[in-house]
Amino acid sequence: MTQTRSPLTSFRLLAPLKLPDFRRLWLADGLWWQSMWMETLVTGWVALELTDSAWWVSVVAFCRNAPVPIVGFLGPMWVERFRRRHVVQCLQAVNLLGALSLATLYHTQQLAYWHLAAVASVNGAAWALDWPTRRALLPDLVGREHVVDGMVIENVLQSFTRLSGPLLAGMAMAHFGAGGALWLLSLISGLALVTLLRLDTDSQSPEQIPGFAAAWDRLLEGLRYVRGNGAILGTLLITIVMNAWAFPFQALLPVFARDVLGQGPMGLGFLGAANGAGSLVGLVVVNLSRRKFGNPGIFSAGSIVACLGLIAFSLSTSMSFSLLALGVAGLGQAAFSIMQSSIILVEASDQMRSRAMGALVLAIGVGPLGRVQAGAMAAAWSAPIAVSWMAASGAIATAAVLLLLRGFVRQTGATGDGPGP
Secondary structure, three states, rough: OOOOOOOOOOHHHHHHHHHHHHHHHHHHHHHHHHHHHHHHHHHHHHHHHHHHHHHHHHHHHHHHOOOOHHHHHHHHHHHHHHHHHHHHHHHHHHHHHHHHHHHHHHOOOOOOOHHHHHHHHHHHHHHHHHHHHHHHHHHHOOHHHHHHHHHHHHHHHHHHHHHHHHHHHHHHHHHHHHHHHHHHHHHHHHHHHHHHHOOOOOOOOOOOOOOOOHHHHHHHHHHHHHHHEEEEHHHHHHHHHHHHHHHHHEEEEEHHHHHHHHHHHHHHHHHHHHHHHHHHOOOOOOOOEEEEEHHHHHHHHHHHHHHHHHHHOOOOOHHHHHHHHHHHHHHHHHHHHHHHHHHHHOOOOOOOOOOHHHHHHHHHHHHHHHHHHHHHHHHOHHHHHHHHHHHHHHHHHHEEEEEEEEOOOOOOOOOOOOOOO
């Protein structure tokens, strides 16, 4: 039977959109990211209202990231026994229950700080299983030749939600209070679950992990594999750097908004949205440049640009300049976000894909240490000093990986999409 070829899908970049399951996952991921960006800002603002402390605001962010390395290691023993669509559906339900719990507690005036920390911990554990499972679904849905295309398309929505999520959170808190924002967050999480329930794919890991010893052996095997692949190793090292020293700034945005720039919830929303606006511009830049430059080069350059933007933001006392600086940081983060998973999914063999993604989750797992460091430095000195010193460290460390790691940046073919020689 001959299929009609739509002019829209005749473009290589948009080819994955003609696949129904990819479209469903894409839309569900967009709603998932929307709720995550909203949750980050709303819970951070509520924590600041409850405690009036930059340290305790950072602790909420720490709780969300603390389960990642442990769950990222032990989780595959469980999740790889099931179809991937069932895993993401169940974990989305966990996110929905967390949002509903916070909204109900706030509505009944029983919300305490420990509730924020508890829900953040549960959501962090769910994310540690959910995110790599969604990423592992992508090559099965679109094929290895369209992995980067699929990542670019997904990052269109992800970057848009980095703009719309903070804006919607700020508007909701400004007009309906934090409680209204939490109910809206619950609605978006529910819509994401409904969308995921329509997935038809039977994608499943080609092998299962029978127990702890096998999981440990699998982890060691994955680390040995990663160590022998310069592109993947460099990606993991820069991921560690960015999660330890660059991305913790997000936890301190409520402190910058209220205490440095004199803004309320709406101003906080604009700060988060500026970062997302820069990501949207970054998508265009990345898509144009990936035909000429290798994926690792774009990835590392974007990471350095993100750090430089954060340094400028930390030195600013002007709302206008802060918005511009966060836009620059968002542009760099777009390159980081697109290429981080793309490099691993393209470079890793089918047999080692899950192991390599597991190593990536472990690399992301250093994030809690970065949140603790940011909170401690902000409490001891100030939020601007904390962000400036950490972002500068991130830029220097990323440049060191780029310049010193052999085999990281290499010729990867005309399009930059395939593995190198």
